Amino acid sequence: MGVSPPLGPGTSPGRPHNPADFARPHRDVIARFGRFPHRNALLGRESSAEELAFLQTPGSRF
Numbered sequence: 001m002g003v004s005p006p007l008g009p010g011t012s013p014g015r016p017h018n019p020a021d022f023a024r025p026h027r028d029v030i031a032r033f034g035r036f037p038h039r040n041a042l043l044g045r046e047s048s049a050e051e052l053a054f055l056q057t058p059g060s061r062f
Helices: 019-033 037-043 049-055
Strands: none
Touching: 019 049, 037 049
């Protein structure tokens, strides 16, 4: 069994090595909806039909 190379600072398995690669999808959701739709229920907000449809797509949650 081989040994995996060490991860760089601030990285973990399954996460992007470049912080910008991690931040872009978050920025895109904010640009599209003005908020994170997956937090609506927790914050007592109603979700729009577009947000509900988005939340049903694979990979829509962080």
